Amino acid sequence: MNALTDTTAATAANAAHAPSTIGVFDSGFGGLTVLRSLIERLPDARFAFLGDTARLPYGSKSQRTISRYAAESAQFLVREQGAEFLVIACNTASALALDAIKEAVPVPVLGVIEPGADAARAASQSGDVLVIATEATVHSRAYSAACQARGLRAIEKACPLLVPLVEEGWTDHPVTKQVIDVYLNELRAEAAARGMKPDTLVLGCTHYPLLRPLIERAVQPEITVIDSAESAARAAVDLCDTSAGSTGGAGETRTDETEIRCFATDSVEKFERLGSRFLHRPVGKVELVDLGG
Amino acid sequence: MNALTDTTAATAANAAHAPSTIGVFDSGFGGLTVLRSLIERLPDARFAFLGDTARLPYGSKSQRTISRYAAESAQFLVREQGAEFLVIACNTASALALDAIKEAVPVPVLGVIEPGADAARAASQSGDVLVIATEATVHSRAYSAACQARGLRAIEKACPLLVPLVEEGWTDHPVTKQVIDVYLNELRAEAAARGMKPDTLVLGCTHYPLLRPLIERAVQPEITVIDSAESAARAAVDLCDTSAGSTGGAGETRTDETEIRCFATDSVEKFERLGSRFLHRPVGKVELVDLGG
Numbered sequence: 043m044n045a046l047t048d049t050t051a052a053t054a055a056n057a058a059h060a061p062s063t064i065g066v067f068d069s070g071f072g073g074l075t076v077l078r079s080l081i082e083r084l085p086d087a088r089f090a091f092l093g094d095t096a097r098l099p100y101g102s103k104s105q106r107t108i109s110r111y112a113a114e115s116a117q118f119l120v121r122e123q124g125a126e127f128l129v130i131a132c133n134t135a136s137a138l139a140l141d142a143i144k145e146a147v148p149v150p151v152l153g154v155i156e157p158g159a160d161a162a163r164a165a166s167q168s169g170d171v172l173v174i175a176t177e178a179t180v181h182s183r184a185y186s187a188a189c190q191a192r193g194l195r196a197i198e199k200a201c202p203l204l205v206p207l208v209e210e211g212w213t214d215h216p217v218t219k220q221v222i223d224v225y226l227n228e229l230r231a232e233a234a235a236r237g238m239k240p241d242t243l244v245l246g247c248t249h250y251p252l253l254r255p256l257i258e259r260a261v262q263p264e265i266t267v268i269d270s271a272e273s274a275a276r277a278a279v280d281l282c283d284t285s286a287g288s289t290g291g292a293g294e295t296r297t298d299e300t301e302i303r304c305f306a307t308d309s310v311e312k313f314e315r316l317g318s319r320f321l322h323r324p325v326g327k328v329e330l331v332d333l334g335g
Numbered sequence: 336m337n338a339l340t341d342t343t344a345a346t347a348a349n350a351a352h353a354p355s356t357i358g359v360f361d362s363g364f365g366g367l368t369v370l371r372s373l374i375e376r377l378p379d380a381r382f383a384f385l386g387d388t389a390r391l392p393y394g395s396k397s398q399r400t401i402s403r404y405a406a407e408s409a410q411f412l413v414r415e416q417g418a419e420f421l422v423i424a425c426n427t428a429s430a431l432a433l434d435a436i437k438e439a440v441p442v443p444v445l446g447v448i449e450p451g452a453d454a455a456r457a458a459s460q461s462g463d464v465l466v467i468a469t470e471a472t473v474h475s476r477a478y479s480a481a482c483q484a485r486g487l488r489a490i491e492k493a494c495p496l497l498v499p500l501v502e503e504g505w506t507d508h509p510v511t512k513q514v515i516d517v518y519l520n521e522l523r524a525e526a527a528a529r530g531m532k533p534d535t536l537v538l539g540c541t542h543y544p545l546l547r548p549l550i551e552r553a554v555q556p557e558i559t560v561i562d563s564a565e566s567a568a569r570a571a572v573d574l575c576d577t578s579a580g581s582t583g584g585a586g587e588t589r590t591d592e593t594e595i596r597c598f599a600t601d602s603v604e605k606f607e608r609l610g611s612r613f614l615h616r617p618v619g620k621v622e623l624v625d626l627g628g
Contacts, residue, residue: 095396096396096397096400097390099392103388103389103601103602104389104601104602107389107601202499202502202503203496203499203500203503203505205499206495206496206498206499207496209495210495210496212496216513217510217513217514217517220509220510220513221510224510308396308397308400309396309397
């Protein structure tokens with residue numbers, strides 16, 4: 043796959059591929075943190091982002107329900123928006139529904155779990171890793187399995203208050219700092235009780251990058267913070283490079299001209315209002331789609 | 336309507352009505368606080384409770400979506416469970432979807448907003464009322480309208496962190512106390528800026544009764560706390576009395592023998608685990624139903 047806009051001078055070899063559309067999917071708009079990282083790295087691609095806001099949060103639902111919702115959303119991006127590559131910018135869907143999504147669409151699909159575990163492997167010296175995520179992601183034990191496959195020991199903790207704190211805009215509030223301390227102290231106590239010496243913390247939810255400064259203050263300098271959103275964007279660029287032999291146009295290109303279409307299944311107004319916090323620029327007009335659920 | 340179990344000696348006059356099934360509906364299991372109050376007052380009725388957990392929270396969704404979900408749920412209780420009377424134990428659905436529900440089913444339907452406003456009218460001397468609720472309930476301005484119709488002035492505030500704090504089990508946590516203080520101080524400052532002298536606070540969400548001790552500590556003695564769950568249960572009993580000329584069997588009757596069937600559209604395990612906190616007794620086996628969403 044290559045990533046070029048119509049206005050970019052394309053080589054004959056690249057022109058056959060360009061412009062590519064990358065579909066990015068989340069249960070809500072937290073995945074805009076992944077889209078932000080993707081745009082920085084692939085400013086010449088077209089992006090179609092779908093937030094399944096009518097049915098969020100996936101984090102407290104069952105695998106059966108999450109798989110159905112995620113497959114329908116992936117099909118919308120591929121069939122209706124022409125996406126040739128999908129990034130599942132939702133930890134819960136990546137943990138519980140990646141196989142269902144791959145079965146539902148005929149394009150390459152990348153989740154956030156494997157890239158997050160790869161980054162943890164690269165960062166950790168001790169081999170002991172902490173993961174914070176939603177209830178459903180933790181319950182799936184997907185991060186533990188991905189870490190174990192890379193020779194790491196991981197313990198995971200569900201932090202259900204962090205998403206609502208981010209959505210309330212309390213990203214630098216004393217209450218949020220206390221909640222983070224409660225969760226991380228419990229997690230470190232559990233690690234110590236198991237004789238582990240964690241040196242890496244994976245942010246296993248796309249809302250958490252907005253809390254990164256508070257979280258880093260709570261754990262540094264002993265622990266390195268890994269953002270799975272950033273790791274997934276980096277992995278997506280690598281995949282694009284491999285398949286098209288291009289760097290995807292990163293560098294000097296102006297990212298404010300990148301073509302982005304945002305869709306939501308509900309609450310378009312809330313998406314438009316809160317989305318810019320995640321994307322670090324206005325999300326523009328969000329289009330409402332009905333997936334029938 | 337009358338409320339008698341098969342084992343209760345019924346008069347010939349009552350026997351024609353008994354046993355009645357009361358359907359209780361919520362987007363999640365918060366409405367179990369309403370069911371608890373209903374069981375205390377109508378221990379001889381049969382109850383069918385439906386939590387639409389696959390599609391919660393309604394609080395952040397649009398009116399169109401909420402109306403469709405609530406109507407489907409009401410139809411399940413009436414058509415499949417034989418409910419002859421429905422209590423909408425969900426402030427968001429009562430605020431946004433009561434008309435849609437009444438159109439969808441041929442039985443009497445009672446929401447929680449009007450009873451809450453009635454109780455505020457009875458409690459308030461100053462005529463100035465505070466309401467805390469979810470985002471969608473506040474956005475609907477249903478409490479303001481119901482209060483205004485009773486000659487009260489109301490201001491409402493969305494408190495989106497309180498539901499997740501209750502679900503995390505932090506009902507007596509220092510963090511929750513701080514969050515409540517932040518919300519209530521903002522609300523009281525707004526009331527003061529408008530020259531209001533509020534003496535009544537309505538808990539406009541069925542999760543909030545679990546925070547009642549903390550909330551009362553934050554506002555007493557100047558402000559009386561009204562629980563809309565309790566008010567709705569009282570109004571339901573009045574309606575049952577009116578239609579069947581019976582007290583509904585309250586008093587000495589053992590409520591632990593009340594027949595209750597609980598249904599959820601997802602996350603049965605979470606419902607069973609957390610539900611007892613709301614119901615103040617084990618919820619027993621929760622049955623999974625598929626409403627197709």
